[in-house]
Each structure stands twice: as structure tokens, then as C-alpha cells.
Amino acid sequence: MTMSRREFLAASAALALTPALRWPAFAAPLPREADVVVIGAGAAGIAAARRIIAAGRKVIVIEAGRQVGGRCLTDTTSFEVPFDRGARWLHNPETNPLVKLARGAGLDVAPAPPGQKLRIGRRNARPGETEDLLASLVRANRAIDDAARKADLSCAAALPKDLGDWAGTVEFLLGPYATGKDLKDLSALDQFRAQDRNAMVACRQGLGTMIGKLGEGLPVALATPATRITWGGRDVGVETPAGRITARAVIVTVSSNVLASGAIKFAPELPKRQLDAAAKLTLGSYDHVALLLSGNPLGLPKDEIMIEQSSDARTAFLVANMAGSSLCSVDVAGAFGRDLAAQGEAAMIDFAKEWLGKLFGSDAVAEVQGASATRWNAQPLVQGAMSAALPGGQFARRVLAEPIGNLFLAGEASHETLWGTVDGAWDSGERAADAALKRIGSLKSDTPAQSSPRKPKQRRERGVSGASAGDLGWPGRR
Structure with a gap:
């Protein structure tokens, strides 16, 4: 296969915009077949791949950029301390699985001051x-x-x-x-x-480093953009500049802006219902x-x-x-x-x-x-920060998470209560993996049961001790 001039320029621009990182770039050889192809090696993609491997199925993650992490990107070379160029904090440590996973990977995770x-x-x-x-x-x-x-x-x-x-x-x-x-x-x-985000924790080594650590050992093909996805039959085909992969299912974790932009071609085209949903959840x-x-x-x-x-x-x-x-x-x-x-x-x-x-x-x-x-x-591989629903568009999050045959969409934009967070992206990736495994079947009897959305904590009146606005301690929503 050949890469179009537009695709080549987009990939080149993405590499030029990426700062030098100490996190080593690694790449898996591109297989011709897999049970599931995961597109995107951000938090949602890494979560999905870990779930699929735990079920005994063969997975390949293809990532258009040259590092794992997506919008979790840690720059360790520009300054004297790691600098998170994207997501900075995790939320709700008492229910957030990433906190335990990060500590298990030897990273320093502590409450934000x-x-x-x-x-x-x-x-x-x-x-x-x-x-x-x-x-x-x-x-x-x-x-x-x-x-x-x-x-x-x-x-x-x-x-x-x-x-x-x-x-x-x-x-x-x-x-x-x-x-x-x-x-x-x-x-x-x-x-x-939106689920209240009452507490924040930080990873001293950076959230990009954290996602990279959690992706260690996974088969990830870097600098390998998906150009076309054929779906609708029993199998799916994912075309890349390095070749075509045939699989039983595909999980797409690109941002809502990238999905709506048409950067990845689908045959048949994605249903209008999903495209309209992505357009209502712009970054x-x-x-x-x-x-x-x-x-x-x-x-x-x-x-x-x-x-x-x-x-x-x-x-x-x-x-x-x-x-x-x-x-x-x-x-x-x-x-x-x-x-x-x-x-x-x-x-x-x-x-x-x-x-x-x-x-x-x-x-x-x-x-x-x-x-x-x-x-x-x-950044052409992202095209913004976090998703936020336009007026009248809240229902679009549930639509985006709906399975489409053997094609599944994941990412923070598809999470109804934890949108805009690394936590929500991770949870959405696990849910998409569970849905894909339910369709194709798992090989291990101890596969995690299909996950359900984490229940929001009981809402309380927002006062001085209420939920934070963004990652700040002011009473707001995020």
C-alpha cells in the first residue's frame, strides 16, 4: 500500500509537533491477522489491549504517533522536572483503578496539594x-x-x-x-x-510516563496510522501504510474531532448517528x-x-x-x-x-x-484538548459508545460521567474491550466480567468543600 500525500503530510506534522521524550519508542511487527485491532495507544487503547490480552485473545495496537500516551504526554527533556504537556491529574483516587495500577508499576502517585x-x-x-x-x-x-x-x-x-x-x-x-x-x-x-471530581492525584513521573509503563509488553506498532477500515461482515480489515490487518473486531479510540474529520476512511461509512454524535462532542x-x-x-x-x-x-x-x-x-x-x-x-x-x-x-x-x-x-492526531458536549448534545456520549457490529468506539468522549478525564478514557477502553470479547468470545475462563459504568458518587450541594472546578479546589464540576 502507498500513503497519500495528505496522509504523509499529516504524519510528518504530527512528528514535528511532538517534543523530544525520554520514554523509548518501541514497536511491534505488524501482523497480518489478529483477533482485535485497537487503533490509538492513548489511555483508552492501552486499557482495551490489556483487557483483551487478559482474555487470551490476540491483539495489535496501531498508533499513528511515535509514542504511547495520546493526550497523556510527558516531556522529560525540556525542563528540570517532568512536564505533562497534556493531562496533568487523575481524579477520585478511592475508585480510580489507575492509581493502584500506577503504584503497582513502581510510580509515585500522591494527592495534589x-x-x-x-x-x-x-x-x-x-x-x-x-x-x-x-x-x-x-x-x-x-x-x-x-x-x-x-x-x-x-x-x-x-x-x-x-x-x-x-x-x-x-x-x-x-x-x-x-x-x-x-x-x-x-x-x-x-x-x-458529570461525576463530581472531588480529589486529585498526581504522578511525579508524569501521566504520559504512567500510560507508557502500563503499555509495556503490549504489541504496539508506532508511526502506523490507520488509513481505512472495512467492516460490516464477519471480519474487519484495517489498512495501514505498512499493510493490511484482518481481525474479528476493531476498537477505535481516536478523538471525537479526528473521528468527525474523516481522517480515517470507513467502508461502509460510519452510520450518520455516530458521526452526528461525534460532531456534538467536539474538543x-x-x-x-x-x-x-x-x-x-x-x-x-x-x-x-x-x-x-x-x-x-x-x-x-x-x-x-x-x-x-x-x-x-x-x-x-x-x-x-x-x-x-x-x-x-x-x-x-x-x-x-x-x-x-x-x-x-x-x-x-x-x-x-x-x-x-x-x-x-x-496536533493533527488529536485536534484539541478534551470533549465537551454542545447544548442539546449530551445524549451523544451514549450513542458514541454503542457497538456498531464488530466495530467499537472508545475514548473519553464516549464516557457519560467521566468525560474529559484520563479515568474516563481508561474505563471506556475496558468497556469497549468487554463488548468486543462478548462478540468474538474469550479464551480464558477468568476473563473479567463485562464492566459496568462506575457509579457516580452521590451528588452533594457544592459549597466550600464541594466538587472542584476543573482540577482546582474551587467548587465547580471538574
Whole structure:
């Protein structure tokens, strides 16, 4: 087989956008036959492959990029500590299987520090001001929940109109920071049904390293994009530049944006029901701008989290002195973050410096010794950050997870309650593997029973001790 010019350029761009990693690239020889082909070696793909091997079936994972991990990507060469360029934290450690698996693989997994600050101009917020923000967030969450019980409208339409000086901060925390999208582009029902993410844990070696470790020993063919999938009969065929693989089933774990883009051809075409679902679950924009400072000019403790009282969308989220180093991450998201990233890495770094200078003074910015920015929207193998349902689109998650004969879709976008998380991607991969094994049959009697969705923890009123917004301790949704 030959690779088209478009496919070659896409693969070349993907490699050019990938930072140098210490995690070794490994590759399995491409077989001509397998029981199941898994497309994508992110969290969902690795989870599915592990499940299939445990059942005694032959699996091959094909990955278009040159490393395992997908949107879990750890850069270990640019700075003095591992820098997660994608997903940064895991959630709900008491029910999250990845925490136990990571520790079993010899990785250091520990609760993320709870420290957080609210900045108002050049000063830290007073206790009363922080309480005002928390109360505004509780009111906003209640309004979104109440609206979602009646109709799946946008979160912006449900938001109280009298949030005053906190309106911009609330909109940032519940929209761009939590989901990568502005509130006008978010389904209120999707937010309402999301499982609360009350606790966070971090892997000191990085989440990309963690997924790589959990993928050790699996048959993974790197730099091997799937170009065409034929399905609908007893067998499926997966075509790649290195040859064709015949299998009994295929699990596709690419992002909803990649699926909707038509980058992978299907014969017959995917049903309109699934394509429409993917189009309703587009990825938001969320990027990290890493700044290496000399010393600690911000005067913040290890892993401190900070936001500002913002009056417009031109704002960001700070994680300072990561892992006790001098590395800080200024995160930009939503429509503002997307537009900024489209201007290139230099513009992103300039904004991060400007933003820090506004809050901490020019002396702090003068201490920047190195910088790097992610641009996930420009990564052709992903095309964004995490999925977030458009208004009226919450039902699409269940549709995306429905088996289509011997073809199964997985990934965080297909998880109804843990979308946007590594946890949800992993769980979706296991579920897709169980569904595929149910169709073709397992060979081992001790195969794990078909998994059911992890039950959401009982919802509680979101107050000071409620669920976090994004990965932050502010009461929100993620």
C-alpha cells in the first residue's frame, strides 16, 4: 500500500509537533491477522489491549504517533522536572483503578496539594472576597443544575445575571478552565450529569510516563496510522501504510474531532448517528505555557494554584513551582486560548509573561529563563484538548459508545460521567474491550466480567468543600 500525500503530510506534522521524550519508542511487527485491532495507544487503547490480552485473545495496537500516551504526554527533556504537556491529574483516587495500577508499576502517585490563591490585581484576595467567589460559584452551579432538569440548553443561558464582579471569574472556571469551551458552547445537561471530581492525584513521573509503563509488553506498532477500515461482515480489515490487518473486531479510540474529520476512511461509512454524535462532542481548547523562572520571584509555595479576578476572557490559570522546581505553567483555554494558540507559540509565551507581569510585576517576568507552549489544536492526531458536549448534545456520549457490529468506539468522549478525564478514557477502553470479547468470545475462563459504568458518587450541594472546578479546589464540576 502507498500513503497519500495528505496522509504523509499529516504524519510528518504530527512528528514535528511532538517534543523530544525520554520514554523509548518501541514497536511491534505488524501482523497480518489478529483477533482485535485497537487503533490509538492513548489511555483508552492501552486499557482495551490489556483487557483483551487478559482474555487470551490476540491483539495489535496501531498508533499513528511515535509514542504511547495520546493526550497523556510527558516531556522529560525540556525542563528540570517532568512536564505533562497534556493531562496533568487523575481524579477520585478511592475508585480510580489507575492509581493502584500506577503504584503497582513502581510510580509515585500522591494527592495534589490543596493550596490555591485568588489574585485581585497585585494582591491576594482577602478571606471575605474568596468567600464571595465561592458563593457565586455555588449559585452558578445550582442555576445550571436547575436548568438542566428542564432542558439541555447552554450553560450561559442558565447562568445567573447578577454575579457582579465575579461574573468573568465564574465563567472562566466553569467554562474554559473546566472544559476548554466557553459557557455558550456547553451543554447544561452534560455538566449536570458529570461525576463530581472531588480529589486529585498526581504522578511525579508524569501521566504520559504512567500510560507508557502500563503499555509495556503490549504489541504496539508506532508511526502506523490507520488509513481505512472495512467492516460490516464477519471480519474487519484495517489498512495501514505498512499493510493490511484482518481481525474479528476493531476498537477505535481516536478523538471525537479526528473521528468527525474523516481522517480515517470507513467502508461502509460510519452510520450518520455516530458521526452526528461525534460532531456534538467536539474538543475544547486547553494549552499549557511553561515558564522556567530563576528562583521563586512569585513568592508562591510548591504546586500552588492561582487564578485572578477577571473582567473578561483574557485570563489564565497558574500552577506554580511544580514538584518543588522553578517551573510554572500558565494555562489558557476556551475561545481566547484557541485564538491565542492559533497565533503561534511566541504569542502564547508573550501573553503568559504579560499576564504574570500584571499580577506580580515586571521583576518576576525578568526571571524567565526558558519557555515552551503546547498547541493541541494544531496536533493533527488529536485536534484539541478534551470533549465537551454542545447544548442539546449530551445524549451523544451514549450513542458514541454503542457497538456498531464488530466495530467499537472508545475514548473519553464516549464516557457519560467521566468525560474529559484520563479515568474516563481508561474505563471506556475496558468497556469497549468487554463488548468486543462478548462478540468474538474469550479464551480464558477468568476473563473479567463485562464492566459496568462506575457509579457516580452521590451528588452533594457544592459549597466550600464541594466538587472542584476543573482540577482546582474551587467548587465547580471538574
